[in-house]
Amino acid sequence: xxxxxxxxxxxxAAAVLALLAYFVxxxxxxxxxxxxxxxxxxxxxxxxxxxxxxxxxxxxxxxPRLPVVQDVAADVLYANGDPLSAASLYERAxxxxxxxxxxxxxxxxxxALNRAxxxxxxxxxxxxxxxxxxxxxxxxxxxxxGDRRNGNALADELARDAQLRATxxxxxxxxxxxxxxxxxxxxxxxxxAALDRASARREELAAHDRAFIAYLAGIALLEMGAMADxxxxxxxxIDAAPETIGSALARRERSHLPAE
Numbered sequence: 001x002x003x004x005x006x007x008x009x010x011x012x013a014a015a016v017l018a019l020l021a022y023f024v025x026x027x028x029x030x031x032x033x034x035x036x037x038x039x040x041x042x043x044x045x046x047x048x049x050x051x052x053x054x055x056x057x058x059x060x061x062x063x064p065r066l067p068v069v070q071d072v073a074a075d076v077l078y079a080n081g082d083p084l085s086a087a088s089l090y091e092r093a094x095x096x097x098x099x100x101x102x103x104x105x106x107x108x109x110x111x112a113l114n115r116a117x118x119x120x121x122x123x124x125x126x127x128x129x130x131x132x133x134x135x136x137x138x139x140x141x142x143x144x145x146g147d148r149r150n151g152n153a154l155a156d157e158l159a160r161d162a163q164l165r166a167t168x169x170x171x172x173x174x175x176x177x178x179x180x181x182x183x184x185x186x187x188x189x190x191x192x193a194a195l196d197r198a199s200a201r202r203e204e205l206a207a208h209d210r211a212f213i214a215y216l217a218g219i220a221l222l223e224m225g226a227m228a229d230x231x232x233x234x235x236x237x238i239d240a241a242p243e244t245i246g247s248a249l250a251r252r253e254r255s256h257l258p259a260e
Contacts, residue, residue: 033059037072044079047208049243052076067096075105079208081248083112099125104132111139112249116146130164133157134173141180142219148184155181168204169213171197176216183223191220211237211246218253231257 036055043052053076060073074089087109094102103126110119119139126132137158140151155177164170179194195217202210214237221230230253237250 040072040076044075047206049080053080067093071097078109079245080243081245083109104129107132108135111135111143114144116143137177152181168201169209172201172213176213179220183220188224191224195220207241208244211241211244215246215250
Protein backbone atom coordinates (compact mmCIF):
# COMPACT_ATOMS: atom_id res chain seq x y z
CA UNK A 1 0.00 0.00 0.00
CA UNK A 2 2.84 2.36 0.91
CA UNK A 3 4.54 1.56 -2.40
CA UNK A 4 1.33 2.41 -4.26
CA UNK A 5 1.10 5.74 -2.48
CA UNK A 6 4.70 6.52 -3.35
CA UNK A 7 4.10 5.51 -6.97
CA UNK A 8 1.05 7.73 -7.22
CA UNK A 9 2.97 10.62 -5.67
CA UNK A 10 5.79 10.17 -8.19
CA UNK A 11 3.33 10.02 -11.09
CA UNK A 12 1.56 13.14 -9.81
CA ALA A 13 4.82 15.01 -9.42
CA ALA A 14 5.91 13.95 -12.90
CA ALA A 15 2.61 15.15 -14.35
CA VAL A 16 2.97 18.52 -12.63
CA LEU A 17 6.54 18.88 -13.93
CA ALA A 18 5.41 17.94 -17.42
CA LEU A 19 2.64 20.54 -17.33
CA LEU A 20 5.06 23.13 -15.98
CA ALA A 21 7.59 22.30 -18.69
CA TYR A 22 4.85 22.59 -21.35
CA PHE A 23 3.70 25.92 -19.93
CA VAL A 24 7.25 27.29 -20.00
CA UNK A 25 7.78 25.98 -23.54
CA UNK A 26 4.47 27.48 -24.68
CA UNK A 27 5.26 30.87 -23.15
CA UNK A 28 8.68 30.93 -24.79
CA UNK A 29 7.16 29.98 -28.13
CA UNK A 30 4.43 32.63 -27.75
CA UNK A 31 7.09 35.20 -26.88
CA UNK A 32 9.01 34.29 -30.02
CA UNK A 33 5.87 34.56 -32.15
CA UNK A 34 5.14 37.96 -30.62
CA UNK A 35 8.67 39.15 -31.37
CA UNK A 36 8.37 38.08 -35.01
CA UNK A 37 5.00 39.81 -35.37
CA UNK A 38 6.44 43.01 -33.91
CA UNK A 39 9.35 42.78 -36.36
CA UNK A 40 6.85 42.39 -39.21
CA UNK A 41 4.90 45.47 -38.10
CA UNK A 42 8.12 47.47 -37.81
CA UNK A 43 9.06 46.40 -41.33
CA UNK A 44 5.68 47.67 -42.53
CA UNK A 45 6.26 50.99 -40.78
CA UNK A 46 9.52 51.29 -42.72
CA UNK A 47 7.73 50.43 -45.96
CA UNK A 48 9.68 47.17 -46.29
CA UNK A 49 6.74 45.06 -47.40
CA UNK A 50 8.90 42.21 -48.69
CA UNK A 51 10.56 41.78 -45.30
CA UNK A 52 7.21 41.95 -43.50
CA UNK A 53 5.83 39.22 -45.79
CA UNK A 54 8.92 37.08 -45.23
CA UNK A 55 8.42 37.30 -41.46
CA UNK A 56 4.63 36.89 -41.32
CA UNK A 57 4.03 34.12 -43.86
CA UNK A 58 5.57 31.20 -41.89
CA UNK A 59 3.90 32.37 -38.66
CA UNK A 60 0.50 32.45 -40.37
CA UNK A 61 1.11 29.01 -41.87
CA UNK A 62 1.91 27.59 -38.43
CA UNK A 63 -0.67 29.47 -36.33
CA PRO A 64 -3.52 30.29 -38.74
CA ARG A 65 -6.17 30.38 -35.98
CA LEU A 66 -4.37 32.67 -33.56
CA PRO A 67 -6.19 36.04 -33.73
CA VAL A 68 -3.10 38.21 -33.22
CA VAL A 69 -1.37 36.33 -36.04
CA GLN A 70 -4.42 36.79 -38.27
CA ASP A 71 -4.43 40.52 -37.52
CA VAL A 72 -0.76 41.14 -38.29
CA ALA A 73 -0.78 38.83 -41.32
CA ALA A 74 -3.76 40.80 -42.63
CA ASP A 75 -1.80 44.04 -42.17
CA VAL A 76 0.98 42.57 -44.28
CA LEU A 77 -1.33 41.21 -46.98
CA TYR A 78 -3.17 44.52 -47.26
CA ALA A 79 0.05 46.50 -47.48
CA ASN A 80 1.27 44.07 -50.13
CA GLY A 81 -1.78 44.70 -52.33
CA ASP A 82 -4.00 41.75 -51.39
CA PRO A 83 -7.01 43.36 -49.66
CA LEU A 84 -9.25 40.34 -50.32
CA SER A 85 -7.13 37.95 -48.24
CA ALA A 86 -6.60 40.71 -45.68
CA ALA A 87 -10.34 41.29 -45.30
CA SER A 88 -10.96 37.60 -44.65
CA LEU A 89 -8.32 37.51 -41.91
CA TYR A 90 -9.49 40.79 -40.38
CA GLU A 91 -13.05 39.50 -40.15
CA ARG A 92 -11.85 36.42 -38.26
CA ALA A 93 -9.47 38.35 -36.01
CA UNK A 94 -12.13 40.94 -35.14
CA UNK A 95 -14.30 38.27 -33.49
CA UNK A 96 -11.65 37.81 -30.79
CA UNK A 97 -9.68 41.06 -30.76
CA UNK A 98 -12.67 43.40 -31.01
CA UNK A 99 -13.84 46.08 -33.40
CA UNK A 100 -11.87 48.95 -31.89
CA UNK A 101 -8.59 47.28 -32.86
CA UNK A 102 -9.52 45.72 -36.19
CA UNK A 103 -12.50 47.52 -37.72
CA UNK A 104 -10.65 50.64 -38.99
CA UNK A 105 -8.25 48.46 -40.96
CA UNK A 106 -11.08 46.30 -42.27
CA UNK A 107 -12.86 49.42 -43.54
CA UNK A 108 -9.75 50.22 -45.59
CA UNK A 109 -9.63 46.67 -46.97
CA UNK A 110 -13.26 46.90 -48.09
CA UNK A 111 -12.65 50.34 -49.58
CA ALA A 112 -9.79 48.87 -51.61
CA LEU A 113 -12.12 46.09 -52.76
CA ASN A 114 -14.74 48.61 -53.97
CA ARG A 115 -17.20 47.23 -51.40
CA ALA A 116 -18.64 50.44 -50.03
CA UNK A 117 -21.57 48.72 -48.31
CA UNK A 118 -19.26 46.45 -46.31
CA UNK A 119 -16.97 49.38 -45.52
CA UNK A 120 -19.97 51.31 -44.16
CA UNK A 121 -21.15 48.33 -42.10
CA UNK A 122 -17.78 47.84 -40.43
CA UNK A 123 -17.20 51.57 -39.94
CA UNK A 124 -20.32 51.66 -37.75
CA UNK A 125 -18.50 49.40 -35.27
CA UNK A 126 -15.78 52.00 -34.58
CA UNK A 127 -17.15 55.29 -35.92
CA UNK A 128 -15.00 57.64 -33.85
CA UNK A 129 -11.63 56.17 -34.80
CA UNK A 130 -9.65 58.60 -37.01
CA UNK A 131 -8.53 55.82 -39.33
CA UNK A 132 -12.14 54.67 -39.70
CA UNK A 133 -13.22 58.14 -40.82
CA UNK A 134 -10.29 58.39 -43.22
CA UNK A 135 -10.93 54.98 -44.80
CA UNK A 136 -14.69 55.56 -44.94
CA UNK A 137 -14.20 58.91 -46.69
CA UNK A 138 -12.04 57.16 -49.28
CA UNK A 139 -14.66 54.44 -49.71
CA UNK A 140 -17.61 56.82 -50.03
CA UNK A 141 -15.77 59.03 -52.52
CA UNK A 142 -14.12 56.37 -54.68
CA UNK A 143 -15.61 52.90 -54.20
CA UNK A 144 -18.43 51.45 -56.25
CA UNK A 145 -21.69 52.14 -54.42
CA GLY A 146 -20.19 54.87 -52.25
CA ASP A 147 -22.36 57.60 -50.76
CA ARG A 148 -20.78 60.61 -52.46
CA ARG A 149 -22.62 63.17 -50.33
CA ASN A 150 -21.41 61.52 -47.13
CA GLY A 151 -17.93 61.27 -48.66
CA ASN A 152 -17.90 65.01 -49.31
CA ALA A 153 -18.96 65.72 -45.73
CA LEU A 154 -16.25 63.44 -44.37
CA ALA A 155 -13.63 65.02 -46.64
CA ASP A 156 -14.61 68.47 -45.31
CA GLU A 157 -14.26 67.23 -41.72
CA LEU A 158 -10.86 65.71 -42.43
CA ALA A 159 -9.67 68.90 -44.13
CA ARG A 160 -10.23 70.68 -40.80
CA ASP A 161 -8.68 67.94 -38.66
CA ALA A 162 -5.53 69.48 -37.21
CA GLN A 163 -4.35 66.20 -35.68
CA LEU A 164 -4.56 64.39 -39.02
CA ARG A 165 -2.82 67.23 -40.82
CA ALA A 166 0.06 67.26 -38.33
CA THR A 167 1.88 64.60 -40.38
CA UNK A 168 2.94 64.83 -44.01
CA UNK A 169 1.07 61.65 -44.95
CA UNK A 170 -2.11 62.69 -43.14
CA UNK A 171 -1.96 66.18 -44.62
CA UNK A 172 -1.51 64.86 -48.15
CA UNK A 173 -4.28 62.30 -47.64
CA UNK A 174 -6.70 65.00 -46.51
CA UNK A 175 -5.78 67.08 -49.56
CA UNK A 176 -6.32 64.34 -52.15
CA UNK A 177 -9.66 63.38 -50.58
CA UNK A 178 -10.65 67.05 -50.75
CA UNK A 179 -9.55 67.06 -54.39
CA UNK A 180 -11.80 64.08 -55.21
CA UNK A 181 -14.76 65.70 -53.44
CA UNK A 182 -14.19 69.04 -55.20
CA UNK A 183 -13.78 67.36 -58.58
CA UNK A 184 -17.07 65.49 -58.11
CA UNK A 185 -18.73 68.83 -57.30
CA UNK A 186 -17.34 70.32 -60.51
CA UNK A 187 -14.97 72.68 -58.69
CA UNK A 188 -11.80 71.98 -60.69
CA UNK A 189 -10.00 75.06 -59.33
CA UNK A 190 -10.37 73.85 -55.74
CA UNK A 191 -9.47 70.31 -56.79
CA UNK A 192 -6.28 71.43 -58.52
CA ALA A 193 -5.28 73.55 -55.53
CA ALA A 194 -5.74 70.58 -53.20
CA LEU A 195 -3.68 68.35 -55.52
CA ASP A 196 -0.92 70.97 -55.63
CA ARG A 197 -0.80 71.05 -51.82
CA ALA A 198 -0.57 67.25 -51.69
CA SER A 199 2.18 67.28 -54.32
CA ALA A 200 4.16 69.78 -52.25
CA ARG A 201 4.47 67.14 -49.48
CA ARG A 202 5.68 64.45 -51.89
CA GLU A 203 9.34 64.45 -50.88
CA GLU A 204 8.38 64.07 -47.22
CA LEU A 205 6.45 60.86 -47.85
CA ALA A 206 7.67 57.28 -47.67
CA ALA A 207 7.51 55.44 -50.99
CA HIS A 208 4.41 53.42 -50.06
CA ASP A 209 2.61 56.59 -48.96
CA ARG A 210 3.58 58.34 -52.21
CA ALA A 211 2.10 55.45 -54.17
CA PHE A 212 -1.18 55.56 -52.28
CA ILE A 213 -1.51 59.34 -52.47
CA ALA A 214 -0.80 59.18 -56.21
CA TYR A 215 -3.51 56.53 -56.63
CA LEU A 216 -6.07 58.85 -55.02
CA ALA A 217 -4.78 61.86 -56.95
CA GLY A 218 -5.38 59.91 -60.16
CA ILE A 219 -9.01 59.42 -59.19
CA ALA A 220 -9.41 63.17 -58.68
CA LEU A 221 -7.82 63.86 -62.06
CA LEU A 222 -10.11 61.38 -63.78
CA GLU A 223 -13.13 63.03 -62.14
CA MET A 224 -11.95 66.31 -63.69
CA GLY A 225 -11.84 64.65 -67.11
CA ALA A 226 -8.02 64.75 -67.27
CA MET A 227 -7.62 61.15 -68.44
CA ALA A 228 -4.03 61.51 -69.66
CA ASP A 229 -3.00 63.13 -66.38
CA UNK A 230 -4.76 60.39 -64.43
CA UNK A 231 -2.95 57.72 -66.43
CA UNK A 232 0.39 59.41 -65.79
CA UNK A 233 -0.39 59.78 -62.08
CA UNK A 234 -1.25 56.08 -61.76
CA UNK A 235 1.95 55.17 -63.56
CA UNK A 236 3.80 57.31 -61.02
CA UNK A 237 2.07 55.40 -58.21
CA ILE A 238 3.03 52.04 -59.70
CA ASP A 239 6.65 53.08 -60.10
CA ALA A 240 6.89 54.61 -56.61
CA ALA A 241 6.36 51.35 -54.72
CA PRO A 242 5.48 48.45 -57.05
CA GLU A 243 4.62 45.84 -54.38
CA THR A 244 2.25 47.93 -52.28
CA ILE A 245 -1.49 48.53 -52.02
CA GLY A 246 -1.24 51.97 -53.61
CA SER A 247 0.51 50.50 -56.62
CA ALA A 248 -1.99 47.63 -56.88
CA LEU A 249 -4.96 50.00 -56.81
CA ALA A 250 -3.36 52.37 -59.31
CA ARG A 251 -2.67 49.43 -61.63
CA ARG A 252 -6.31 48.35 -61.38
CA GLU A 253 -7.62 51.84 -62.14
CA ARG A 254 -5.22 52.34 -65.04
CA SER A 255 -6.31 49.04 -66.56
CA HIS A 256 -9.88 50.37 -66.79
CA LEU A 257 -8.86 53.27 -69.01
CA PRO A 258 -9.30 52.96 -72.77
CA ALA A 259 -6.16 52.15 -74.71
CA GLU A 260 -4.08 55.14 -75.73
